[in-house]
Amino acid sequence: MESRLISEYLDYVSFVKRYSPRTRDIYAASLEGFLDFAQACNDRELVASLVPGIIRGYEVALLERKLKARTVNLHISILSGFCRFLVNSGMLESNPVKLVRRPRQEKLLPEFFRQEDMEEYFRQTDAWASEIPDLTLQGYTRRFHRAVVSTLFNTGIRRAELVGLRRKDVDFRRKVMRVTGKGDKMREIPLLPSYCKEISLYLQSVDTMVGGMDTPASPLFVTAKGRAVYPELVDRIVKQELGASDGFSGRKSPHVLRHTVATELLDDGADLNSIKEFLGHSSLAATQVYTHNSIGKLKKVYESAHPRAKNGGKNGD
16 A cells, blocks of 8 residues: 555656656665655654654654754655655655754855856867867867766756757757756757857767767767767766866766856846746756855946945935
8 A cells, every 4th residue: 555655656756747767766765765764763664654753753753863853854855756646646644844843054156156267177178079079089088078067067957957968959050058957847948159160079079989879869968989978977077177177176966057057147147037048947046156155246336336435425425
């Protein structure tokens, strides 16, 4: 009974909500964790265990495992979604998770790289993007790695979105990239001429080095052996590429590159709604977090434009 309910919910988030396979796996592991806890606490079935007291005990058990508040909140949110599913199915009268106080978590601002560091990286690697394709394995690998980082930075797409790119998704004539985001929502991202040239040269390298990958449905990014890029490889490429350049500190990941381009767009005057569409956010609230990263620019504008700042802090002088 318990496994059937969980399986039905996982099918719901996969086929109705259109969550990714990775998200489904996270949900499955979390719900199985609660089921194990509930069965160890009492002999009742899963639905009967969905009461505030047991859910609160589960939350405490997670905290005692030294999990961060953010992680605990994720587990409780997954459980809440499952309870909503059961309410809509008529198996619960109300969502018991609403009666459980969640642990407070510190709001962390998105990390991002400095503009000058990104410019220096691209300056150092420009030769691999603009010269005639190198037919050696090392030459192909360098061009391939640079193209991955360049795509993440130029488009701000998510790691999963990059993995899902196909050749047909790059429209060189219109200079746009078609990206399929969360919930299978498609959006178009404008491309710079310099980026289009880089990807064109990269694809020439693919055709020469790999071969047989030139159909519209072929993956856009492939290794020298013709294997489509996968999430863990994208992570390694970003760490390797940025780790080899001076100036980059902290976490080096595809998501930090996404944060970086969003912050730069905001600093350069792009409005939040435009950035929201560019990033593929479902709500403006997800985009507004980048306003915190622009406080330095806001201070400069304030100091140069505010009447009191221009008058040395004195009114009327």
